[in-house]
Amino acid sequence: MLRDLYYTAFEFVRTFGALQLFFLRLLIYTPAVLSRRFGLVIGQVHNAGALSLVIIVICGFFVGAVLGLQGFSNLSRFNAEDSVGAVAALALVKELGPVITALLFAGRAGTALSSEIGLMKATDQLSAMEMMAVNPIRRVVVPRFLGGVVAMPLLAAVFSMVGLLGAHLVCVSLLGVDVGSFWQQMQQSVEIADINEGIVKSVVFGIAASLLAVWEGYNAIPTAEGVGRATTRTVVLTAIVVLIFDFMITAVAI
């Protein structure tokens, strides 16, 4: 029992250390990749972004619509239904936008990244690159990582925007909240600091989700089963890490 615990703790610390070293390597290669393989990075931003865009738009719309409904029914108990725009905007920008986007991103783009890199490993493509004197971390891993890091905040912004449209549609068009007060209250109560908090979160989540996805893919056991397991782990780990970071950033911001 104790031995198992000891072993698990040891493995955890070791993996965590290796992950940090891996992250450091990605960062060290980043300037060179950005200057010499910019096209690859843009391609990956497009990949990761385009993959997730549809799901982000659909989910964003409905999350916003639900916020509108719930906000309206709760606030009308205090005769404050005009503030529903402000409440929805704060919830979306600071919290739900970054968090839900990160979770969806992990499920859509993150899994695609892990399985793609894992399969490249399983079919010897990464060794073949090594043999052609091309560093697979630079050629394959870093562009995908950077693509995810750039795409994630953009997707979070899209999520929040579409969410506001959803809330607007429900509150203004269906429930009859006054358009002017809906947007004016929002404008007055959402501050730059709130938006910054959302941006910081989406950037941090973007780094975490992309890092875990490429890490799991790169370290996958090179078999069909191993790649499948790596993909699952990507989603699970990202969800855990994102929610922990969310708590920490919120605690600091408040």
Next chain:
Amino acid sequence: MDAVSDNLIEIHDLDYSFGARKIFNGLNLTIKRGQVTAIMGPSGTGKTTLLRLITRQIVPDHGVILVDGVDIATLNQTGLYELRKRFGVLFQNGALLTDLSVFENVAFPLREHTRLTNRLIRHVVLTKLHAVGLRGAADMMPQQLSGGMARRVALARAMVMDPDILIYDEPFVGLDPISMGVIVRLVRKMNDALGISSILVSHDVQEISTVADCSYLISKGKVAASGSPDELNRASSELVRQFMHGMADGPVAFHYDAPDYAEQLLGRDAE
């Protein structure tokens, strides 16, 4: 020419194991410059592993590998990449990059390591694809190729940087007799016309004897026999005869190490 520079690759006293399973145990082997050297051996003896050791994708537990007299264990990453640019490797399963077209796969090393114009790259790539008979497949994706076609594309890619040393891991598997003949002649022609050296891993005793200058037969972690194909064919050792003539009975076990067959079927080893 002195004796040292005649030897392109020297392997001294090599040991390697995967976990508890010993693959090589004191292997010694020399590959001569300008020749086609064949490495033969039963499946699972470690031929692919040997190629990975020579190109330092993995490092030996013990022993030295010299390429041009330089111990490859001493190279840093830059030195290693410089060395690898001199190698062209055909992987056992092709290992084409699945997100690139056939053309871009062959162009890949050129785009990575040279500053050739697109026009020149196009010229070089089409020449190499033509040599393997697949110029018409340039725009296909690797997923659309058959196994044999993929292998030929991989061969074109291995040749595209005009390497000094070409390494082929099982180049003849999955080829029809016509492509096989073409590829065999291509291996020989590249070797002689370009003055390069070739290392050829294969089971195919027949084809080997038509191209190889020198063959090594590896078994049980050591070189079991070496020499020209004729010499091997005439060899008297039982092991060599078994392999060269494809007999199931003999010193080479057809089975991977396993518990006793009858006992296992009767379930005794579970107790």
